[in-house]
Amino acid sequence: MEIYNEIMVFLANPIVALFGYIIGVTSGVFGIVQMCRVSKKEKEIISLTRINNALTLENNNLKVNNNTISQGEKSQYFQENNGPVNIDIG
Numbered sequence: 001m002e003i004y005n006e007i008m009v010f011l012a013n014p015i016v017a018l019f020g021y022i023i024g025v026t027s028g029v030f031g032i033v034q035m036c037r038v039s040k041k042e043k044e045i046i047s048l049t050r051i052n053n054a055l056t057l058e059n060n061n062l063k064v065n066n067n068t069i070s071q072g073e074k075s076q077y078f079q080e081n082n083g084p085v086n087i088d089i090g
Contacts, residue, residue, distance in 0.1 A: 010016060
């Protein structure tokens with residue numbers, strides 16, 4: 001019981017109580033600030049994801065010199081070439 005009484009006297013000290021309150025308030029403020037930063041970053045990630053998706057769709061369907069280039073299709077330069085290619089060396 002002697003240790004219990006010493007702990008109670010120590011915790012009843014106003015300086016120890018003030019230190020505990022300061023630590024508690026400081027950690028609460030840090031928690032609130034971090035929560036606000038995380039929610040701001042999540043909103044920024046959503047916005048950047050939308051921009052990235054729009055740019056990807058735009059990139060998949062490009063129009064160059066009135067020729068539409070769609071990803072996954074044949075190149076416009078090789079659509080008419082169906083036979084073998086001969087290369088003359090010499």
